[in-house]
Amino acid sequence: MTAVICPTVxxxxxxxxxxxxxxxSGLSSRVHIDLMxxxxxxxxxxxxxRIWLPSEAVADIHLMYKKPMEQIDDLLRLKPYMVIIHAEAEVHHMQFAGELHKNGIKAGLSILQDTPVKNINQIMHSFxxxxxxxxxLGHHGGEADLSLLNKVTEIRNEFSDVEVSWDGGISADNARQLVDGGIDVLNVGGFIQKAQDPTKAYQQISDALL
Known part of the structure; x- marks a missing residue:
C-alpha cells in the first residue's frame, strides 16, 4: 500500500x-480537518x-472533543469520509463507531502520547x-517522537489490517522513516500550511516516499 499524504487544517x-x-484540498484528494x-x-x-467540507477531496474529521456524542447530528449532516475521536474522550466508543458505520462513515480512534495501546485493545476492532x-493538541507543529512507532507495532500485533496514521511533526526528513515504521497515512500540518510554498512542501514529502 502506498502511503497517503493528508494535508491538515x-x-x-x-x-x-x-x-x-x-x-x-488543492494538493491532495484526502484532507485531515482538526476540530477542537x-x-x-x-x-x-x-x-x-458552521464549517463545510471540500467538494474536490474526501475529508477525515479529527474531533478533539471531550464529549463527541454531543456532535453526532452535525457530523452525520456533514457526512465526512471518516470521523476520528479520542480514546481519552468521554463516550461509549463502540456505540459512537456504530452510529458512524450505520450512516456510511468510517470510524477512527486517536491515542495521545501517554495512552498505552493496551487501553484500547478491547475497543480498537470497532474502528x-x-x-x-x-x-x-489543537496546534500545527510539534515534534515527531519516533519512539511512538513502537505503538504502531503493538497495534499491528493486535489488529494487523487496520489503517494507521500519524499526526504531529511530520516533515520531509522523517516521512520515509514513519512509513517504514508502519504508517499508512501521514497527516501533515505545519510543514505544509506554514510553508512559503505549500505545493513545494507537499512535493518534498511525496519525493521522500519514492
Whole structure:
C-alpha cells in the first residue's frame, strides 16, 4: 500500500479555515480537518454547524472533543469520509463507531502520547483507523517522537489490517522513516500550511516516499 499524504487544517476562525482548506484540498484528494472544543484540546475551532467540507477531496474529521456524542447530528449532516475521536474522550466508543458505520462513515480512534495501546485493545476492532498522536493538541507543529512507532507495532500485533496514521511533526526528513515504521497515512500540518510554498512542501514529502 502506498502511503497517503493528508494535508491538515487546524484553524481558529472561518477565514483561516477557508484558506487552509483551499490549500489542503488543492494538493491532495484526502484532507485531515482538526476540530477542537477548548476542553480536550486547549484551542477552539469554528463550530461544526458552521464549517463545510471540500467538494474536490474526501475529508477525515479529527474531533478533539471531550464529549463527541454531543456532535453526532452535525457530523452525520456533514457526512465526512471518516470521523476520528479520542480514546481519552468521554463516550461509549463502540456505540459512537456504530452510529458512524450505520450512516456510511468510517470510524477512527486517536491515542495521545501517554495512552498505552493496551487501553484500547478491547475497543480498537470497532474502528477502521487508528491515529498515533505525537503533536500538540489543537496546534500545527510539534515534534515527531519516533519512539511512538513502537505503538504502531503493538497495534499491528493486535489488529494487523487496520489503517494507521500519524499526526504531529511530520516533515520531509522523517516521512520515509514513519512509513517504514508502519504508517499508512501521514497527516501533515505545519510543514505544509506554514510553508512559503505549500505545493513545494507537499512535493518534498511525496519525493521522500519514492
Amino acid at each position: 487546524t484553524a481558529f476562525d472561518l477565514h483561516e479555515y477557508r484558506r487552509q482548506l483551499d490549500v489542503a 472544543d477548548g476542553v480536550l484540546a486547549p484551542s477552539i475551532s469554528p463550530e461544526l454547524s 477502521d483507523h487508528i491515529l498515533v498522536f505525537s503533536g500538540n
